Amino acid sequence: MKNIVIGRFVPGKGFLYRMDPRTKIIALVFLMASAFIIRDFTTMFVAVGLLVALLFVGRINIIRVFSGLRPLMYLLAFTFIFQLLFNTQGDLVASWELHYSPLNILAVTMLVVTWFFVRRRLPFKFFFFIATFVGVIALFATLRLGPAFATGTLNIHQNAIETGFFIVMRLLVIVTLSTILTLTTKPTDLNLGLESVMSPLKVFRIRTEEMAMIISISLRYIPTLLDEANKIMLAQASRGVDFSEGKFKDKIMQIVSLLVPMFIISFKRSDELANAMEARSFVPGQPRTRLHQLTWGFADTVALVVSLLVLTAVITSRVVM
Amino acid sequence: MAIKFNRVDFKYKGEGKKGYLALSNISLSIQGEGEFITLIGETGSGKTTLVQHMNALLVADSGSVDIYGIKVEKEAVKKKKIRLNPIRKKVGLVFQFPEYQLFEETVLKDITFGPKNFGVPEKDAVETAKSVIKIVGLDESYLERSPFNLSGGEKKRVSIAGILAMEPDILILDEPTSGLDPLGRNALLKVFFDIHQKLNKTVIIITHDMNTVYEYAKRVLVMRDSYLVYDGDPVNLFTSKNIENWNLDVPDVLDLTNKLERDLGISLKTRPRSASDLTKALEEVLR
Amino acid sequence: MRIIDIENLSFHYRAGTPVLEDITLHVDKGEWITILGHNGSGKSTLSKLLVGLLRAKKGTIKVGGLELSENTVYDIRKKIGIVFQNPDNQFVGVTVRDDIAFGLENLQIPRDTMIERIEQYARKVDMADYLNKEPHNLSGGQKQRVAIAGILAMETDIIIFDEATSMLDPKGRNTILSMMKQLNDEGVTVINITHDMKESLYGDRIVVLKNGKIIKDDKTDAVLKDQEILEKSNLEMLLPLRVLRLLESENVKDEKVRSYLWQLSLTG
Numbered sequence: 001m002k003n004i005v006i007g008r009f010v011p012g013k014g015f016l017y018r019m020d021p022r023t024k025i026i027a028l029v030f031l032m033a034s035a036f037i038i039r040d041f042t043t044m045f046v047a048v049g050l051l052v053a054l055l056f057v058g059r060i061n062i063i064r065v066f067s068g069l070r071p072l073m074y075l076l077a078f079t080f081i082f083q084l085l086f087n088t089q090g091d092l093v094a095s096w097e098l099h100y101s102p103l104n105i106l107a108v109t110m111l112v113v114t115w116f117f118v119r120r121r122l123p124f125k126f127f128f129f130i131a132t133f134v135g136v137i138a139l140f141a142t143l144r145l146g147p148a149f150a151t152g153t154l155n156i157h158q159n160a161i162e163t164g165f166f167i168v169m170r171l172l173v174i175v176t177l178s179t180i181l182t183l184t185t186k187p188t189d190l191n192l193g194l195e196s197v198m199s200p201l202k203v204f205r206i207r208t209e210e211m212a213m214i215i216s217i218s219l220r221y222i223p224t225l226l227d228e229a230n231k232i233m234l235a236q237a238s239r240g241v242d243f244s245e246g247k248f249k250d251k252i253m254q255i256v257s258l259l260v261p262m263f264i265i266s267f268k269r270s271d272e273l274a275n276a277m278e279a280r281s282f283v284p285g286q287p288r289t290r291l292h293q294l295t296w297g298f299a300d301t302v303a304l305v306v307s308l309l310v311l312t313a314v315i316t317s318r319v320v321m
Numbered sequence: 322m323a324i325k326f327n328r329v330d331f332k333y334k335g336e337g338k339k340g341y342l343a344l345s346n347i348s349l350s351i352q353g354e355g356e357f358i359t360l361i362g363e364t365g366s367g368k369t370t371l372v373q374h375m376n377a378l379l380v381a382d383s384g385s386v387d388i389y390g391i392k393v394e395k396e397a398v399k400k401k402k403i404r405l406n407p408i409r410k411k412v413g414l415v416f417q418f419p420e421y422q423l424f425e426e427t428v429l430k431d432i433t434f435g436p437k438n439f440g441v442p443e444k445d446a447v448e449t450a451k452s453v454i455k456i457v458g459l460d461e462s463y464l465e466r467s468p469f470n471l472s473g474g475e476k477k478r479v480s481i482a483g484i485l486a487m488e489p490d491i492l493i494l495d496e497p498t499s500g501l502d503p504l505g506r507n508a509l510l511k512v513f514f515d516i517h518q519k520l521n522k523t524v525i526i527i528t529h530d531m532n533t534v535y536e537y538a539k540r541v542l543v544m545r546d547s548y549l550v551y552d553g554d555p556v557n558l559f560t561s562k563n564i565e566n567w568n569l570d571v572p573d574v575l576d577l578t579n580k581l582e583r584d585l586g587i588s589l590k591t592r593p594r595s596a597s598d599l600t601k602a603l604e605e606v607l608r
Numbered sequence: 609m610r611i612i613d614i615e616n617l618s619f620h621y622r623a624g625t626p627v628l629e630d631i632t633l634h635v636d637k638g639e640w641i642t643i644l645g646h647n648g649s650g651k652s653t654l655s656k657l658l659v660g661l662l663r664a665k666k667g668t669i670k671v672g673g674l675e676l677s678e679n680t681v682y683d684i685r686k687k688i689g690i691v692f693q694n695p696d697n698q699f700v701g702v703t704v705r706d707d708i709a710f711g712l713e714n715l716q717i718p719r720d721t722m723i724e725r726i727e728q729y730a731r732k733v734d735m736a737d738y739l740n741k742e743p744h745n746l747s748g749g750q751k752q753r754v755a756i757a758g759i760l761a762m763e764t765d766i767i768i769f770d771e772a773t774s775m776l777d778p779k780g781r782n783t784i785l786s787m788m789k790q791l792n793d794e795g796v797t798v799i800n801i802t803h804d805m806k807e808s809l810y811g812d813r814i815v816v817l818k819n820g821k822i823i824k825d826d827k828t829d830a831v832l833k834d835q836e837i838l839e840k841s842n843l844e845m846l847l848p849l850r851v852l853r854l855l856e857s858e859n860v861k862d863e864k865v866r867s868y869l870w871q872l873s874l875t876g
Contacts, residue, residue, distance in 0.1 A: 188702050220702045223744045234378045235421040238414040239483065240406050240438030257434070260424035264469065268420070269697050276698035279659050279690045280711040280758065281682065289716045291709035291723070364747045364777045473647065500693075500774055502647045502803040503844030529777045568779040573847040577872070585868055596847060600854040607862045 009186050014059035015299060016184040021193025023300040024181050027307035034314040035173040043317055044169055050310070051173060060180060068179040069172065073126045076168045081133070083164035090159030096141040098152040103145035108136050191215045192292055210284060217273075225266065232261045322387070323353030323491060323523070324375055324412070329384035331370060343370040344381070345547040351375070353389070353411075353490045356523040357514070359534040359555075362544035363568055368527045369417075371544060372493045375525075376412040377405045388412060410439045413489030417496045419468075419480035428454070428471075428479050429464040435487040446486065453485040456520075458512055474505040478512070485516070492516060493525040498533070506530070510537060535559060535572035536595045543567060556592055574599055610673075611637040611766060611797055612658070617667035619653055627653045628820045631667070637765070640788070640798040642808035642828070645817035646842040651801045652693075654817070655770045659688050672765070686715065689759030693771040695751035696743070704730070704746070704754050705739040711762040729757040733787065749780025756787060766797040773807070785810065805846050808832075809875070816841050829874045849873035 016024070038044050055062055115132040122128050137154065182190070195212035202208060233243060236257045243254055331344040344367050351358070360368050373379040374386050377393045386393045388408045397403050416422060425431040432453065433446035441449070451461055457478040463471075468479050477497065484492065494513065498506040514537055517524040528534060534541055535555050543551035543558065545567055551558055558564065559575050571579075574593055581587050587606055593599035612635035619628040628650045635641055645651040656662045658669060660681035669676040671684045689711075692698045701707030705726055712722045730736045733753040743751060752772055759767055769788060773781040789810055792798045800807060808814050814831040816824040816838075824837045831837065835853065838845045845853075852869040855862075 188706070216702060217700065220700065220743070223742075224696060227744070231416065232421050234373065235414075235416040237378055237405075238376060238409055238416070239422065239435035239487065240409055242406065257424050261421055264423075265418075265420050272692065272694060272697035273700070275656070275661050276690075276692055277700055277710075278661060279685060279688075279692075280700075280762070281685045281714040282710070283682065283714070286714070287716060288713040289719060289722065290713060291706065291719065291726075293719065363779055364749075502842070503805075504842055505647060507844070531778070568777075570778045577847050577851065580872065581865070581868070585864060587865070596850045597854060600851055600858065603851070603855060603865065604858055604860050607860050607865065 010061065010064060010183050012059065012061070012184065014057075014184070016058040016060070016180065018297070018299065019184075019303060020294050020296050020300045021185050021189045022196050022294060022296075023303050024185060025190075025193050025197050027303055028177055028181050030307040030311045031177055032174050034311045035170045035177075037311075037314045037318060038170075039166070039318055041165075043314065044166070047173065047310075047314075048169065051176060054180070055176075058180065058184070060183060064183060065176055065179050069175055070126070072171065072175055074129070076171060077126075077130060077133075079167050079171075080164040083160045083167070084156055085154075085160075087160035087163055088155065088157055090157045090162070092155055093158050093161065094156045096137075096154045098137075098140040098154055099144060099148040100140070100150045100152065101144075101146045101148040104140060104143050104148070107143060107145065108139050111135055111139065187219045188216065188292070189294075191219065192294060196294060207285070209288070221269075225262075228265060229258070229262055232258055232265075235261075322350045323389055324351040325387040326350070326374070326381075327385050327387070329374065329381040329386060331374065331379060331382050333370075342547050343367045344374070347371065347384070347549050349542070349549060349552055351491065351525070352523060354521050354523055355517075356525075357517045357537060357539045358523070358525045358542060359538040359540075360525060360527045360542045360544065361529070361531075361534060361569065366544040367547045368544050369495055371542075371549075372414060372495060372525065372527065375491070375493060376414050377408045378414070406439060410487050411489055412491045412493065413484035413487050414493045415481050415484045415495065415497060417499065419473075419476040422480050422483060423468040423476060426467060427464065428466055428468050428482075431468050431479065432464075432483045432486045435483055439487060449486045449488070450482070453482040454479075456485060456512070456516065457482045458508065474501055474509070477501070477509065481512075489522070491523040491525065493527075495527045496529070497526060498528065498530065506533075513537075531559075531570045531572040532574070535574060543569070555594070609637045611635055611639075611671065613668075613670040614658075615668045615670075617654075617657065617669065618665050619650075619657060619662065620665060626820050628657070631822055633815060633822065633825065635766075635797060635799065637797055638792070638795050639813060640792045640800070640811040641813040641815060642811040643799065643801045643815045643817060644803065644805065644808055644841065644843060645801075646803060648819075649817040649842075650820040651817050652770055655690055655768045655799070655801055658768065659685050659690060686762065687764055688766045688768060689762060689764040690768045690770055691752060691755045691759065691772040693774055695748045695755070695775065698755050699743045699751055702742065703739070704735060704741050704743075707743075707754050708758045708761050711758050715762060725761045725763075726757075729761040732760060733757040734783075747780060748776045749783055752776065752780070752784055753787065756784075756791075760791075766799065767791065768799045768801065770801045771803075772800075773802070773804075803843060805832075805838075805843055809846075816843075818842065832874050846873050 035047065038047060055065065111132065115128065119125055119128060141154070185193070191212055195208050198208045236254070237243065241254050241257055246254060326347050326349045329344055329347040333341040333343055360371065362368050370379060374381060375388070377388060377398070380393055380395050380398045382395065389411055391403055391408060393403065393408070398405070423431055425434060429447065429450055432450040433443070436446040436449060437443065450464060454461060454463055459475065459478055463475070463479070468476060471479065481494070481497070497513070498509055501509065510533060513524050513526060516522055526533070538555050541551065541553065541555045541558050542549060550567065551563070559572060564571065574595060578589060578593060578599060582589065587603070589602040590605060591598070591602050593602045612633070614631055614633040617628060617631040618626060620626045631654065643651050643654065653662065657664055658671070660676055671687050674680050674684060676684055699707055700710045708726045708730060709722055712725060717725070726739070727736065730739055733756050735750065735753050735757060738746065738750065746754070756767070773784050776784065785807065788798050788800060798811070800811060802808065808828060811828055814824070814826065814828050815822055816831065818841055823840060824831055824834060832846070835849070838849070848869040852866065852873065855865070
């Protein structure tokens with residue numbers, strides 16, 4: 001509980017770690033924009049190739065990137081399936097006739113039930129989920145058990161595949177890029193970088209320093225507050241609160257018994273912290289010098305130029321094609 | 322034996338493979354009545370972790386903890402084969418800061434919260450609340466007040482009442498007197514001692530105050546770097562050479578007794594453990 | 609030389625329930641004074657008034673000849689630092705280094721000087737090996753030492769310890785007390801706010817607060833001898849004095865024991 005770090009920075013070596021956070025943030029924006037602009041398969045494959053190359057050259061732990069993608073898998077799968085089923089533009093690529101007969105439905109139900117009970121014990125849950133889904137369609141399309149009371153057709157159009165593919169790839173690229181940023185940048189540096197990158201917003205009277213201070217204090221207190229929440233849960237568990245069980249009415253009481261102490265302690269904490277900060281001459285809005293300074297290196301210039309080139313190349317390729 | 326630890330290890334999981342080792346090879350037994358135990362040791366030595374095993378808030382990684390005949394083990398808890406609430410009703414644990422548990426609008430509601438979770442009917446819980454509020458040295462007028470408008474000492478008493486209302490056999494208090502001034506501390510210690518003596522409950526107190534240990538404890542547990550290094554009576558503890566290695570202070574009464582014996586050549590007939598004992602012992606010698 | 613002058617200071621949160629009443633107190637440069645008081649005696653309120661975290665309802669505060677007002681409060685905060693009770697609620701930085709830097713950043717100290725001072729004062733409080741550590745990996749005593757370093761780095765003349773040892777274990781408390789002693793020897797004015805009579809033994813002077821009023825302000829040994837005041841203060845007398853009084857009430861008169869206990873109750 002004490003070691004939860006927001007952003008999941010993982011110490012490592014690679015050149016990405018040595019880069020200025022500002023470079024990484026700006027490059028991330030450029031590359032994300034590129035991912036949105038790409039509209040043809042070749043460029044997308046090249047882009048994904050470059051991304052994989054970046055992971056290798058930057059010595060990023062691929063497993064960590066994948067584990068970051070895992071929660072996204074179902075969303076991606078649903079997006080893709082949704083496109084397949086409901087996007088009816090473009091040429092017809094494939095068409096199946098689906099037979100809804102009582103026996104077919106029974107077979108499908110058996111498949112789903114088997115999946116439901118087996119899934120907890122399986123590795124690669126996601127792939128089994130997809131396999132089951134495909135299996136359901138395949139059973140309806142191929143089995144002809146008994147008389148069908150209704151039939152349907154499943155048509156798959158070219159645009160469905162294309163749009164689905166690009167949505168999925170873009171999301172994958174964007175999430176991977178952000179994961180690279182947070183994996184290789186300490187939260188404090190990220191904060192410093194963000195503050196610096198956003199500083200032009202001062203023109204619009206947005207107080208970027210104060211936002212940075214707020215983020216910095218949040219980073220400092222998140223582990224403390226999580227620890228506190230855990231202690232409160234234990235304290236209430238000592239009084240017979242079972243957070244894993246209970247009816248809806250009990251659930252509300254359980255949450256209240258956790259939230260009220262949490263709020264009261266946090267208010268007291270922030271009051272004391274404000275006093276401590278003021279006593280040490282902190283005045284909101286006043287200029288401060290900074291211990292941490294960002295240093296721009298040659299590698300940063302190169303990285304920025306490269307990411308800008310990628311963006312330009314992508315834009316040109318779209319204009320030309 | 323109400324609680325029995327058998328070679329218990331516990332590690333807090335953390336980033337990296339190491340984690341934080343909090344308990345190593347702990348074996349000890351605690352009786353369900355009549356004990357007055359103090360648990361001492363430096364910050365981070367594992368005191369709080371140890372007591373959180375006593376009411377199954379934490380479960381040992383290896384070894385076992387028997388609480389009232391129920392073997393609390395990792396697998397069994399995970400698969401929900403054992404019910405933990407009956408354990409928590411028998412072994413009441415008061416956390417260090419009353420702010421961790423107070424949340425209701427009135428003191429009465431807060432005190433009855435525990436008993437009601439354990440299925441005690443509202444009416445009985447209210448009766449219990451009326452009696453426990455007196456045990457902790459407050460009167461019934463407090464029951465209708467908001468727990469948040471009380472002084473630090475009063476909040477602490479209410480939080481203790483909230484646990485006492487569950488009618489546990491064993492009462493564990495995690496640093497109950499920290500932050501209180503001497504008068505507040507002494508008054509509260511008297512409450513604990515009364516609970517121990519009049520209600521014949523086992524009381525376990527985590528403390529940094531060696532005077533409390535020396536004056537009240539029948540038995541002392543010393544934790545150091547996740548190990549239980551001492552389990553015995555306070556007099557032997559403080560006369561042994563280990564207290565320096567374990568960063569423990571000498572209790573004032575013992576310190577003064579030693580000085581009197583060394584500098585004035587007085588030899589007392591008893592080993593006084595409180596100011597009044599010391600006075601009586603001196604009286605005997607001087608008269 | 610006077611460094612703090614408090615004249616007729618009063619404060620209340622709600623009219624009719626005074627927290628501090630008519631406090632007059634003078635502190636000399638380099639002094640170590642102990643402010644003793646029971647919980648709720650107003651001792652922490654006094655420290656907040658001193659650095660302008662609260663505003664007095666009546667009376668004046670002067671620090672180094674400068675009268676505390678809205679215009680001078682920032683200059684006064686450069687002269688006084690406070691170590692608060694809860695180690696966790698005053699640790700602003702994400703790491704030890706950042707926390708020591710916090711005050712310096714506020715004072716707009718140039719970065720090079722900042723780096724020097726951080727090293728220097730971290731060494732002074734024996735935390736130089738922990739500069740990159742995060743607060744949740746430190747003990748309470750270590751966090752308090754970082755707080756001290758943060759104040760020392762701002763090069764203030766006065767440090768208030770507002771019950772700074774009350775949440776620490778014996779080892780932590782002892783290191784903070786010996787640190788107070790070392791700093792005072794080097795010329796820092798120390799104000800230690802506590803309810804522990806033992807801590808007052810180290811200081812030059814004791815101010816006893818009760819229900820918002822100063823009931824005694826005198827040299828340490830003079831206060832420790834004043835049984836009537838100690839009785840009234842709602843605090844616990846040191847053990848030798850308690851035993852002495854108990855013996856007296858039992859009519860045991862042994863001159864040797866009496867004078868020995870008397871002497872111990874002044875030196876601990």
